[in-house]
Amino acid sequence: MSTTAQIIEQNETYGAHNYHPLPVVIEKAQGVWVYDVEGKKYMDCLAAYSAVNQGHCHPRLQKVLIEQAARCTLTSRAFHNDQLGDFCAELAAFCGKEAVLPMNTGAEAVETAIKLVRRWGYDVKGIAADQAEIIVCEGNFHGRTTTIVGFSSEKEYQRGFGPFTPGFKLVPYGDYEAFAAAVNQNTCAFLVEPIQGEAGVVVPEAGYLRRVADLCKERKVLLAADEIQSGFGRTGRTFACDHEGVVPDVLIVGKAAAGGFYPVSAVLADRRLMDLFGPGDHGSTFGGNPLGAALAREALRILTDEKLVERSADLGEHLMGKLRAIDSPHIDHVRGVGLWIGIVLKPSAGGARRFCEALMDEGLLCKETHENVIRIAPPLVITPEEVDWALDRLERVLKMD
Numbered sequence: 001m002s003t004t005a006q007i008i009e010q011n012e013t014y015g016a017h018n019y020h021p022l023p024v025v026i027e028k029a030q031g032v033w034v035y036d037v038e039g040k041k042y043m044d045c046l047a048a049y050s051a052v053n054q055g056h057c058h059p060r061l062q063k064v065l066i067e068q069a070a071r072c073t074l075t076s077r078a079f080h081n082d083q084l085g086d087f088c089a090e091l092a093a094f095c096g097k098e099a100v101l102p103m104n105t106g107a108e109a110v111e112t113a114i115k116l117v118r119r120w121g122y123d124v125k126g127i128a129a130d131q132a133e134i135i136v137c138e139g140n141f142h143g144r145t146t147t148i149v150g151f152s153s154e155k156e157y158q159r160g161f162g163p164f165t166p167g168f169k170l171v172p173y174g175d176y177e178a179f180a181a182a183v184n185q186n187t188c189a190f191l192v193e194p195i196q197g198e199a200g201v202v203v204p205e206a207g208y209l210r211r212v213a214d215l216c217k218e219r220k221v222l223l224a225a226d227e228i229q230s231g232f233g234r235t236g237r238t239f240a241c242d243h244e245g246v247v248p249d250v251l252i253v254g255k256a257a258a259g260g261f262y263p264v265s266a267v268l269a270d271r272r273l274m275d276l277f278g279p280g281d282h283g284s285t286f287g288g289n290p291l292g293a294a295l296a297r298e299a300l301r302i303l304t305d306e307k308l309v310e311r312s313a314d315l316g317e318h319l320m321g322k323l324r325a326i327d328s329p330h331i332d333h334v335r336g337v338g339l340w341i342g343i344v345l346k347p348s349a350g351g352a353r354r355f356c357e358a359l360m361d362e363g364l365l366c367k368e369t370h371e372n373v374i375r376i377a378p379p380l381v382i383t384p385e386e387v388d389w390a391l392d393r394l395e396r397v398l399k400m401d
């Protein structure tokens with residue numbers, strides 16, 4: 001039995017079966033490249049769902065990790081730590097907001113945002129006790145806690161996990177009229193992904209976000225943008241909201257915040273909102289820890305120093321153009337923005353999984369999403385030559401029978 005088979009079997013035996021990964025076992029990684037336990041090299045075209053935008057094992061992050069780990073890793077928030085102030089100041093400046101509430105995983109940051117907008121609904125908007133509503137979109141993905149899956153439109157995420165938290169209203173994504181019709185005096189917020197990642201890189205019609213943002217302002221509703229996957233350069237702008245000049249009231253970030261070295265997430269808002277939280281209202285033992293904070297500070301500097309946002313825009317446009325030009329009987333259409341692309345296959349293609357498996361044999365790791373979409377989202381440090389290397393393989397596989 002190969003080492004790969006042994007490790008997978010061990011995982012099957014002792015691990016929970018809540019994922020269906022491709023049969024590849026990675027042992028090391030650098031930049032856009034990962035290596036399996038058999039010594040085979042692959043290009044990573046998923047980038048850990050955009051958590052490694054800065055590339056795998058970035059040497060600068062490695063250095064910070066080691067130095068900070070030798071100095072201090074965790075104090076809890078019972079005390080201050082010397083990284084937290086700089087982290088908050090730098091992340092706030094990067095995101096154009098006044099204040100930061102640090103958490104760890106994306107789902108925790110979304111939960112934090114839900115608490116914040118509800119509290120605003122009661123304390124500022126004057127919604128009657130326990131009546132606040134948050135409008136969310138069909139096809140959303142905001143994480144896996146019971147509250148969050150409770151407002152998913154994906155039945156698989158919910159089955160057997162109820163009862164769920166009330167106070168959420170689903171509307172079709174990208175449909176301004178449906179959103180407008182759903183707003184009422186109890187609406188405290190619209191929680192939305194500016195581009196839906198897990199739904200298969202779904203880009204709403206131009207102007208959608210702008211129009212909902214304007215209506216939010218008019219109807220006294222907070223706009224909470226979940227940029228956990230779309231943020232930090234993935235779409236060719238710092239944040240996906242930037243494409244429409246929209247400034248959300250609440251910005252939720254995670255994933256690439258610490259370049260894949262550590263789970264760091266955060267909710268950002270201006271003081272008038274963030275100050276609705278007082279001591280004891282919310283917290284996290286690990287949130288804002290010095291190790292994560294030091295890593296996140298360096299991860300942000302890398303995005304700027306290496307011009308990764310611009311690179312995402314330029315190379316994304318090139319990649320998208322070339323993918324759209326591929327003459328394949330299987331492709332329905334190609335969508336996306338920046339280095340975040342969904343190749344949508346026709347029903348006759350027989351599902352995206354077999355293409356991802358064929359791409360794996362060609363040395364390219366992608367993951368299907370929702371049966372018929374191949375998602376392409378490499379680390380943003382990818383070079384033009386590497387993009388063309390990937391294109392050769394994609395073209396070959398997309399033309400197979």
Ligand SMILES: *Cc1c(COP(=O)(O)O)cnc(C)c1O
Pocket residue numbers: 049104105106107108110141142143144193197198226227228229230254255
């Ligand atoms: C990944 C993701 C989350 C959840 O983040 P976790 O770190 O897995 O909890 C939330 N929202 C969006 C848009 C995501 O892509």
